[in-house]
Amino acid sequence: MMAAVLYGKENLRIETVPVPEIDPGDVLVRVKTALTCGTDVKVFRRGYHARMIVPPALFGHELAGDIVAIGDSVQGFHVGQRVVAANSAPCMKCFYCKRGNENLCEDLLFNNGAYAEFIRIPSRIVERNLYEMPAHITYQDAALVEPLACVLRGLDETGVGPGDHLAVIGLGPIGSMFVRMAKVYGARVIAIGRRQHQLDRARSLGADELLIAGEDTHDLVREARSLTGGRGVDVAIEAVGHPDAWDTAVNMLRRGGTVNFFGGCPSDSRISLDTQLLHYSEITCKASFHHTPAHIRKALDIVSRGEITARDFVNRVEPLSKLLEVMQHLMSHNGHMKTAIIP
Numbered sequence: 001m002m003a004a005v006l007y008g009k010e011n012l013r014i015e016t017v018p019v020p021e022i023d024p025g026d027v028l029v030r031v032k033t034a035l036t037c038g039t040d041v042k043v044f045r046r047g048y049h050a051r052m053i054v055p056p057a058l059f060g061h062e063l064a065g066d067i068v069a070i071g072d073s074v075q076g077f078h079v080g081q082r083v084v085a086a087n088s089a090p091c092m093k094c095f096y097c098k099r100g101n102e103n104l105c106e107d108l109l110f111n112n113g114a115y116a117e118f119i120r121i122p123s124r125i126v127e128r129n130l131y132e133m134p135a136h137i138t139y140q141d142a143a144l145v146e147p148l149a150c151v152l153r154g155l156d157e158t159g160v161g162p163g164d165h166l167a168v169i170g171l172g173p174i175g176s177m178f179v180r181m182a183k184v185y186g187a188r189v190i191a192i193g194r195r196q197h198q199l200d201r202a203r204s205l206g207a208d209e210l211l212i213a214g215e216d217t218h219d220l221v222r223e224a225r226s227l228t229g230g231r232g233v234d235v236a237i238e239a240v241g242h243p244d245a246w247d248t249a250v251n252m253l254r255r256g257g258t259v260n261f262f263g264g265c266p267s268d269s270r271i272s273l274d275t276q277l278l279h280y281s282e283i284t285c286k287a288s289f290h291h292t293p294a295h296i297r298k299a300l301d302i303v304s305r306g307e308i309t310a311r312d313f314v315n316r317v318e319p320l321s322k323l324l325e326v327m328q329h330l331m332s333h334n335g336h337m338k339t340a341i342i343p
Contacts, residue, residue, distance in 0.1 A: 004118030009047030025123025060114030066069035086129035162186030170239035
């Protein structure tokens with residue numbers, strides 16, 4: 001089969017590799033759509049991901065497709081089913097799993113290889129995080145389930161509710177999903193981005209107010225506060241992954257507000273927080289990583305209801321042979337949405 005193999009920093013090759021062999025509990029899926037992801041772009045730029053992928057390795061993790069083979073012990077699935085597979089599965093036995101923090105599992109199993117004609121879904125994911133697609137949704141819609149599950153966990157962990165003023169800093173695919181889902185949750189959304197086309201897209205997804213992020217973060221904070229009667233927002237979501245944006249998000253909050261540092265910064269990043277502000281304003285700082293099987297199921301239900309659709313988040317379709325070109329484009333053009341890769 002043809003597959004993308006990551007060898008290191010910006011070293012990605014489309015090669016002929018063996019079709020994966022499956023064990024008794026595994027299934028083999030013919031990939032119909034694999035979506036690009038900001039995490040994949042970071043991995044391409046850096047050449048690795050400490051927890052998810054160590055090169056040389058098959059690449060990609062947002063997918064939907066058809067089952068073409070099943071292991072002898074697989075139950076509940078059959079050849080020909082349209083399925084969406086999460087990219088991980090927890091052990092359900094460790095300290096964190098027993099406390100409902102499956103995303104922090106001590107033995108979290110990751111699966112990569114979506115940018116390929118076929119992908120092996122290991123038994124643990126088959127048992128805990130593989131789902132049949134509803135007949136009425138497309139492969140591109142279904143492939144949105146994994147990133148959407150991350151966003152849903154972020155919103156749930158942050159406690160967003162109807163009537164909250166919520167600021168989203170960063171309007172890439174993930175930030176845009178936060179805008180859309182925050183509206184579904186009943187919040188009033190202030191969308192903050194650097195480019196007008198991002199703001200226009202946020203408006204189409206339901207954002208109530210739009211702010212351009214310039215060089216002066218103090219002005220941005222003042223503008224956000226002016227939109228909330230001077231108090232500040234109830235919730236701030238940082239979806240950029242930059243220390244300056246983390247600092248800005250904290251300063252936008254009202255007393256008693258909550259920030260979610262959703263965007264992962266480079267590994268050597270540090271920030272300084274005003275301890276007096278945090279203490280006397282009772283600021284809650286949260287950070288969200290990954291997803292749980294419950295959030296994958298919730299995301300699939302939301303996609304099934306049409307509250308999130310590919311037409312809002314996928315703006316380009318390319319064959320697998322063009323993946324290197326797509327990754328180079330995404331790395332050099334911030335603000336683009338998702339590309340559907342068709343093996």
